[in-house]
Amino acid sequence: MTRTLVLVRHGQSEWNLKNLFTGWKDPDLTEKGEEEAHLAGKRLKKYGLHFGTAFTSELFRAQRTLSIIMNELDQTHVPVIRNIALNERDYGDLTGLNKDDARAKWGEEQVHVWRRSYDIAPPGGESLRDTGARVWPYYIHHILPKVLSGDNVIVAAHGNSLRALIMALDGLSPDEIVAQELGTGVPIVYRLNGDSTVAEKTVLSS
Numbered sequence: 214m215t216r217t218l219v220l221v222r223h224g225q226s227e228w229n230l231k232n233l234f235t236g237w238k239d240p241d242l243t244e245k246g247e248e249e250a251h252l253a254g255k256r257l258k259k260y261g262l263h264f265g266t267a268f269t270s271e272l273f274r275a276q277r278t279l280s281i282i283m284n285e286l287d288q289t290h291v292p293v294i295r296n297i298a299l300n301e302r303d304y305g306d307l308t309g310l311n312k313d314d315a316r317a318k319w320g321e322e323q324v325h326v327w328r329r330s331y332d333i334a335p336p337g338g339e340s341l342r343d344t345g346a347r348v349w350p351y352y353i354h355h356i357l358p359k360v361l362s363g364d365n366v367i368v369a370a371h372g373n374s375l376r377a378l379i380m381a382l383d384g385l386s387p388d389e390i391v392a393q394e395l396g397t398g399v400p401i402v403y404r405l406n407g408d409s410t411v412a413e414k415t416v417l418s419s
């Protein structure tokens with residue numbers, strides 16, 4: 214018997230639209246972000262999944278995305294657990310800067326390393342490894358036990374907190390994780406075996 218774990222990055226936020234490093238800042242979804250969340254819910258509905266538990270971060274954009282999805286699924290009764298461990302990577306001193314301005318100041322390559330490398334942290338912020346150091350234990354102690362007990366679980370979180378989780382689930386190396394990008398509002402459906410390994414992964418992008 215396989216169990217289902219759905220990961221979904223929040224829909225477009227106001228700061229995604231403005232091309233700003235967001236991190237732990239707490240902007241709302243844009244209209245497009247809301248539409249992406251509705252679409253994510255519709256795509257999941259076709260899958261016929263009934264969730265036992267939902268997890269999200271302490272940031273509004275992820276919580277609203279989850280709430281829109283659960284409304285689309287008519288599953289607003291599902292308990293929602295919020296935890297700071299699922300928050301976006303802390304972007305430190307880059308928070309609030311425009312990403313193109315940052316490229317002009319520090320160069321394309323340096324900014325790419327800060328955004329996508331495994332272990333190089335932006336100034337004053339978290340590397341993906343630092344983000345993983347809070348996401349992975351939370352997954353092992355709180356999310357995985359729900360999945361293994363038979364609940365279908367949905368996690369609505371962020372580009373980098375989910376990249377950290379996907380790195381572990383997919384067994385990606387520090388070099389391989391660099392290329393991993395997550396679309397806003399695109400659900401990723403994992404079927405897990407009873408020993409917690411991945412049996413199947415499907416990205417619901419269309």
Ligand SMILES: O=C(O)[C@@H](CO)OP(=O)(O)O
Nearest residue numbers: 233234235236301328372
């Ligand atoms: O700004 C951020 O917090 C993240 C996600 O939007 O950006 P990036 O894709 O550059 O890691």
